[in-house]
Amino acid sequence: MKRTLLCIALLLTMALQTACVVIEDGEIGVSKSFGRINDEPVGRGVAFVVPVARTIETWNVKLQERKETANVPSSEGLIVGLETSLLFRVDPVKAPEIRKTIGRNYETQLVVPYFRNALRDVVAGYPVRNIYSEVGRKEIANRIEQFLSENLEVRGIEIEDVLLRDVQLPQRFRDSIEAKLTAEQRVQQKQFELEQARKEAEIEVARAEGAAQAQRIIRETLSDSYLQYLWIQTLNENPNVIYVATEANLPIFKGVAGKR
Numbered sequence: 233m234k235r236t237l238l239c240i241a242l243l244l245t246m247a248l249q250t251a252c253v254v255i256e257d258g259e260i261g262v263s264k265s266f267g268r269i270n271d272e273p274v275g276r277g278v279a280f281v282v283p284v285a286r287t288i289e290t291w292n293v294k295l296q297e298r299k300e301t302a303n304v305p306s307s308e309g310l311i312v313g314l315e316t317s318l319l320f321r322v323d324p325v326k327a328p329e330i331r332k333t334i335g336r337n338y339e340t341q342l343v344v345p346y347f348r349n350a351l352r353d354v355v356a357g358y359p360v361r362n363i364y365s366e367v368g369r370k371e372i373a374n375r376i377e378q379f380l381s382e383n384l385e386v387r388g389i390e391i392e393d394v395l396l397r398d399v400q401l402p403q404r405f406r407d408s409i410e411a412k413l414t415a416e417q418r419v420q421q422k423q424f425e426l427e428q429a430r431k432e433a434e435i436e437v438a439r440a441e442g443a444a445q446a447q448r449i450i451r452e453t454l455s456d457s458y459l460q461y462l463w464i465q466t467l468n469e470n471p472n473v474i475y476v477a478t479e480a481n482l483p484i485f486k487g488v489a490g491k492r
Contacts, residue, residue, distance in 0.1 A: 253279045258294040260324040262331045263287070269332050273324055289331070293324045295392060298339065300347055304355045312355065312363055313400030318347050318380070319392040326388030338389070346383055350376045360401060369396045 254277075255261045261274025264287050274288055281288050298318040303311050320343065322330065330338050354375045355363060362368030377394040384391060 251281055253281055253288045253290065255279060255288075255290055258292065259290045260293050260322075260327050261288045262291055262328050264289070269328055271328050273327050289336070291322060291327045291331075293322045293327065295319060295321050296339075298343060298347060300344070300351065302348060302351050304352050306355065306360045306363060307357060308359055310360050312360060313398075314351060314355065314396060315398040315400075316347075316351065317395040317397060318343070319395070320384075321390050321392065323385075323388045323390050330388045334387075342387060343384065343389060346380055350379045354379065364399055364401055369399065372396065
């Protein structure tokens with residue numbers, strides 16, 4: 233009788249201690265029965281747990297970001313500062329395997345070491361000029377992403393993207409870039425001034441050619457009769473001159489005799 237009551241009490245205790253875990257979107261469950269991690273993950277929904285007999289850990293399988301700031305040497309030996317981001321997620325199917333082989337600290341024990349190693353190894357093969365350029369940064373990011381994909385996806389970490397957010401160049405290189413930009417601006421200014429001078433010279437030449445052409449046309453079209461006509465028109469516009477047809481075609485100035 234006592235044994236029966238003890239079993240009933242034990243069952244009641246276990247029933248009272250039985251609880252449930254809600255696994256939401258973007259999560260996966262890793263179940264453990266009597267200390268053994270099950271190979272099959274627990275999907276979205278409500279899952280019952282029993283102390284000792286069955287426990288469930290919820291794992292985040294959403295997109296995660298890992299930021300890293302590193303000082304890495306270039307191919308010339310100059311130290312370049314990098315601010316980077318790694319976008320990754322846990323493969324839901326492989327979450328139990330990660331729990332078995334690595335544990336819940338997979339980011340610090342697996343992702344971060346590989347990420348830092350890739351930054352050093354890949355960037356070290358590029359000169360500072362390439363690291364600074366947009367094309368060079370994209371190429372470096374692609375190579376880092378490829379390296380991480382080859383080494384982490386087999387372990388259950390899916391790589392989404394690698395971003396080089398900022399590149400901090402050595403002071404000596406920054407000074408050389410500023411000097412180069414200043415020199416290029418001066419050259420551009422001189423080219424602009426030269427182009428302006430050429431345009432102004434072309435305008436002056438065009439004006440001179442137009443004037444010369446006009447004079448040539450006038451010389452070719454003028455005749456004695458037309459010159460005489462222009463002479464008479466000029467005299468008519470002068471109030472002090474009276475033109476009277478004479479044999480010598482000379483003008484008569486009015487009022488000349490009265491002014492003696």
